[in-house]
Amino acid sequence: MLRTAFTGLTGCRVPIQLAPMPVVSLELATAVAEAGGLAMFSGLRSSAAYLVDMLDKVASRTGARAGVNFIIRFLDTETVKAVAPRASVVEFFYGDPDRMLVELAHAGGALACWHVGSREEAAAAERAGCDLIAAQGIEAGGHVRGSVGLFPLLGEVLDAVRIPVIASGGVGTARSMAAALAAGAAAVRIGTRFLAAREADAHPAYVEALIRARAEDTILTETFSVNWPDAPHRVLRSCVDAAKSFSGAMVGEGAIGGSKYPVPRFAPPTPNRATVGEISAMALYAGHSVDAVRRVQPAAEIVRELSEGAERLLRAWAT
Secondary structure (H helix, E strand, O other): OOOOHHHHHHOOOOOEEEOOOOOOOHHHHHHHHHOOOEOEEEOOOOOHHHHHHHHHHHHHHHOOOOEEEEEHHHOOHHHHHHHHHHOOEEEEEOOOOOHHHHHHHHHOOOEEEEEEOOHHHHHHHHHOOOOEEEEEOOOOOEEOOOOOOHHHHHHHHHHHOOOOEEEEOOOOOHHHHHHHHHOOOOEEEEOHHHHOEOOOOEOHHHHHHHHHOOHHHEEEEOOOOOOOOOOOEEEEHHHHHHHHHOOOOEEEEEEEOOEEEEEEOOOOOOOEOOOEEOHHHOOOEOOHHHHHOOOOEOHHHHHHHHHHHHHHHHHHHHO
């Protein structure tokens, strides 16, 4: 098995972090945790009670604690306080590293992680007291913090900090995982591949669009910026075209944790199984690793494919 600073710090058996996407279901988080990775939930649009319930259920089913990601623009510190005692990792994204937030995570007993897009932000996160960092390259699906590719960024960040670094952005194969670990990353963050996991809550039409797509079918844009301006994101080009062609103000209705909400045209929410409306015109996030999405498969199979394949490659490269 692959042993790294990440597995030693988190207690995970494999150096894989599930990206904290809104379509991460209890079933997906449980499957990733059981397979040895770090399961993560998104704190966006989720109440403290919902997140605590999800964390407790993952722990009871797997014996492993999951983590939660918070986006600074939409952060509620009371929710951070509520989840930290039950979370393995509390992660922050899209804001300047803040020692107070790191201390909130630590006060509850959780590790603190900052998802960064630059060498400077990584160094600031370490100074703020973070235990680990996720360095995000421009290849990533979803909202993108940085402006350079993963491997140039990874080199800069590894030279700037001493804490473990997770490689984030465009990693979706055993070869890309092995390359990131060989370059010095302590783990990889996987998002797009898990959108097509059997246990994911992504809308079936969204999954089918991912299976058909290739890396060149994604685009970095600010199209889906209602209520979150100036935040570039990588999506399928087809959904940008569909949203621009759509004539109404609302493309549909979403639901999470039992609560429903309208989805305006050009809004950031991505469609889950409960979403209704013009799915093709909603934000269909996808990274360059969409090349590796070929079919729906169990999450445990994805973890095994990546981790065992990466281990074989690293051993072969070492001989």
